[in-house]
Amino acid sequence: MSDDGNRADRDATRSAAPVEAAGVGAPRRRTRPGPQQAIDPLPSWNDVPSRQAIVDFVSRVTDHRGSDFVPPAERIATFDNDGTLWCEVPMYAQAAFLVDRIRALAPDHPDWTRTEPFRSLLVGDVDAVAAAGVHGIASLVAATHAGMTTDTFAETARNWLATATNPVFGRRYADCTYQPMLEVMAYLRKNAFKTFIVSGGGADFLRVFAESTYGVPPEQVVGSAGKVRFEPRDGEPVLIKLPELDLLDDGPGKPVGIHRAIGRRPIMAFGNSDGDLEMLRWATTGRRPHFAALVHHTDASREAAYDRESRVGKLDEALTAAATHGWTIVDMERDWAKIFPAL
Amino acid sequence: MSDDGNRADRDATRSAAPVEAAGVGAPRRRTRPGPQQAIDPLPSWNDVPSRQAIVDFVSRVTDHRGSDFVPPAERIATFDNDGTLWCEVPMYAQAAFLVDRIRALAPDHPDWTRTEPFRSLLVGDVDAVAAAGVHGIASLVAATHAGMTTDTFAETARNWLATATNPVFGRRYADCTYQPMLEVMAYLRKNAFKTFIVSGGGADFLRVFAESTYGVPPEQVVGSAGKVRFEPRDGEPVLIKLPELDLLDDGPGKPVGIHRAIGRRPIMAFGNSDGDLEMLRWATTGRRPHFAALVHHTDASREAAYDRESRVGKLDEALTAAATHGWTIVDMERDWAKIFPAL
Numbered sequence: 001m002s003d004d005g006n007r008a009d010r011d012a013t014r015s016a017a018p019v020e021a022a023g024v025g026a027p028r029r030r031t032r033p034g035p036q037q038a039i040d041p042l043p044s045w046n047d048v049p050s051r052q053a054i055v056d057f058v059s060r061v062t063d064h065r066g067s068d069f070v071p072p073a074e075r076i077a078t079f080d081n082d083g084t085l086w087c088e089v090p091m092y093a094q095a096a097f098l099v100d101r102i103r104a105l106a107p108d109h110p111d112w113t114r115t116e117p118f119r120s121l122l123v124g125d126v127d128a129v130a131a132a133g134v135h136g137i138a139s140l141v142a143a144t145h146a147g148m149t150t151d152t153f154a155e156t157a158r159n160w161l162a163t164a165t166n167p168v169f170g171r172r173y174a175d176c177t178y179q180p181m182l183e184v185m186a187y188l189r190k191n192a193f194k195t196f197i198v199s200g201g202g203a204d205f206l207r208v209f210a211e212s213t214y215g216v217p218p219e220q221v222v223g224s225a226g227k228v229r230f231e232p233r234d235g236e237p238v239l240i241k242l243p244e245l246d247l248l249d250d251g252p253g254k255p256v257g258i259h260r261a262i263g264r265r266p267i268m269a270f271g272n273s274d275g276d277l278e279m280l281r282w283a284t285t286g287r288r289p290h291f292a293a294l295v296h297h298t299d300a301s302r303e304a305a306y307d308r309e310s311r312v313g314k315l316d317e318a319l320t321a322a323a324t325h326g327w328t329i330v331d332m333e334r335d336w337a338k339i340f341p342a343l
Numbered sequence: 344m345s346d347d348g349n350r351a352d353r354d355a356t357r358s359a360a361p362v363e364a365a366g367v368g369a370p371r372r373r374t375r376p377g378p379q380q381a382i383d384p385l386p387s388w389n390d391v392p393s394r395q396a397i398v399d400f401v402s403r404v405t406d407h408r409g410s411d412f413v414p415p416a417e418r419i420a421t422f423d424n425d426g427t428l429w430c431e432v433p434m435y436a437q438a439a440f441l442v443d444r445i446r447a448l449a450p451d452h453p454d455w456t457r458t459e460p461f462r463s464l465l466v467g468d469v470d471a472v473a474a475a476g477v478h479g480i481a482s483l484v485a486a487t488h489a490g491m492t493t494d495t496f497a498e499t500a501r502n503w504l505a506t507a508t509n510p511v512f513g514r515r516y517a518d519c520t521y522q523p524m525l526e527v528m529a530y531l532r533k534n535a536f537k538t539f540i541v542s543g544g545g546a547d548f549l550r551v552f553a554e555s556t557y558g559v560p561p562e563q564v565v566g567s568a569g570k571v572r573f574e575p576r577d578g579e580p581v582l583i584k585l586p587e588l589d590l591l592d593d594g595p596g597k598p599v600g601i602h603r604a605i606g607r608r609p610i611m612a613f614g615n616s617d618g619d620l621e622m623l624r625w626a627t628t629g630r631r632p633h634f635a636a637l638v639h640h641t642d643a644s645r646e647a648a649y650d651r652e653s654r655v656g657k658l659d660e661a662l663t664a665a666a667t668h669g670w671t672i673v674d675m676e677r678d679w680a681k682i683f684p685a686l
Binding site for chain 1 (some may be wrong): 416419493537539546547550554560561562563564568571572573574579580582589595596598599602603604605606607621624625628
């Protein structure tokens with residue numbers, strides 16, 4: 001007996017928290033098929049083609065009598081994080097974390113007031129932060145946290161996330177997740193999918209909140225990462241963060257990160273920007289049935305509207321590729337009845 | 344039924360609640376308790392202290408009323424592969440694969456007949472292969488497979504494993520696993536542990552057989568790895584293996600690999616050599632209850648006897664550390680009623 005059965009059940013259990021918080025699935029699924037099917041698994045979605053495409057795909061690959069059946073072990077779904085599972089405006093949450101960290105560490109680094117990009121970050125120049133991009137942020141996080149143990153870094157990030165607030169929405173960052181996407185993740189897990197986050201953001205940062213926020217355990221988080229070194233410190237072994245980047249899990253780095261961490265090709269992938277193009281290409285060229293979707297930020301009133309010209313979450317090449325390859329477009333304004341979870 | 348069976352009964356009873364709490368096997372619960380508890384989970388183990396230590400630990404961490412209870416999500420167990428889960432004499436299976444690959448590729452590389460270590464490998468110099476060690480083998484595999492796609496490599500390894508035979512035992516390599524360790528893995532999974540392989544061997548090689556042989560899916564395999572590059576080839580995206588090593592998952596590289604892939608500390612770790620020392624240190628210095636064991640190769644008649652002076656699977660420093668830290672020693676000759684699975 002492989003892990004599969006256990007895994008699916010454990011995933012479903014973990015997902016209970018976010019789903020219940022949203023008022024969905026509170027009636028326990030102890031009683032099976034009938035009642036479960038009677039509950040709408042995607043209540044925050046309007047009755048739209050994107051919703052139908054997701055449900056149709058899941059139905060096809062879980063129908064063990066059909067020719068598109070995919071065994072549970074191969075039901076791997078990967079999700080980008082920033083802009084796909086949670087809000088990335090006005091800047092990536094990890095960029096905001098970086099700004100706050102650099103401010104906190106600045107007294108020990110007087111040279112930063114004269115050195116770019118630290119100077120711009122210290123004065124809160126949002127354009128400079130945005131210009132740094134995924135690579136710049138990943139490198140800066142690595143540089144500014146070099147010498148710290150992984151445990152201390154996790155504690156620092158956890159403390160920051162407990163209080164830091166998105167300035168546009170006035171919610172803690174972990175409350176700026178997209179309710180419809182939380183529902184998709186839970187729905188997939190109920191159908192024996194294993195859900196992974198594959199993000200340009202830092203794995204060590206993501207792992208602090210992915211389990212409580214998304215029901216995704218640390219071992220299912222793939223992200224950018226700095227190198228670490230094992231060493232004894234005061235007689236106890238620790239892992240020390242080094243300044244060098246180990247993996248930039250963005251663009252062509254995403255299939256690389258997927259291969260490294262997961263070792264098999266996803267059959268579903270969700271993204272929202274050009275940084276997800278290669279992941280979606282990789283997921284949709286395997287021999288199994290496959291599905292890809294792009295979350296399109298079209299809702300200026302409830303969230304934000306941006307695509308081909310945006311500095312954050314630019315969606316240009318991937319939007320063109322979606323038309324070519326028949327990927328599903330999720331139009332946030334049209335498709336989602338609700339954006340954020342109820343507080 | 345022996346004392347063993349009675350003890351297993353009590354343990355199964357104690358562990359039942361947390362397993363259900365985790366949602367594991369909930370739908371199947373109805374049919375069980377009785378029969379399941381009556382089955383000895385470790386039938387190939389003699390009634391010895393190492394067996395008792397494993398069962399006691401699992402009972403403690405799954406007793407949700409006890410102070411040592413560990414939530415299912417944190418029940419991570421890591422297993423070295425060569426010498427811990429399967430046989431590593433007369434040489435690592437992957438070294439044998441490498442020798443065969445180099446022979447197959449030699450016609451295209453006439454210079455290999457004059458270049459070390461290729462020359463020694465081509466003439467089947469076992470000492471030279473052993474001397475290459477984990478690092479040498481990982482580097483050579485990377486070097487000899489550069490330019491190949493990950494899919495082609497997997498196919499090559501799969502074909503090799505389907506027929507290649509361990510020359511000492513006359514069994515295919517995948518049949519040279521240790522039956523008592525297969526039972527430990529299954530027993531842990533029944534108790535809601537997630538089992539990972541953390542090996543100095545190549546992840547891409549291990550993933551070809553880990554699922555069918557051990558019930559460990561690719562995403563729970565951590566191993567040494569070469570770098571890969573994403574690129575389009577004939578219009579389809581592929582991952583190309585590059586000659587550079589990305590991670591040497593051995594010694595201090597094991598906690599690094601664990602952090603990178605799992606992102607949290609194991610509470611159980613099993614190894615057999617000095618290459619596992621740092622993994623066992625890492626697993627046994629967390630805040631949770633923890634357990635570490637070394638498989639000691641003491642059985643010259645049924646398998647092999649080696650430790651402090653061995654070229655393959657040297658167990659010297661780690662054996663000393665085991666005494667210091669109170670790690671469990673599994674004496675293969677004394678503790679295991681059976682070595683290999685029935686064919």
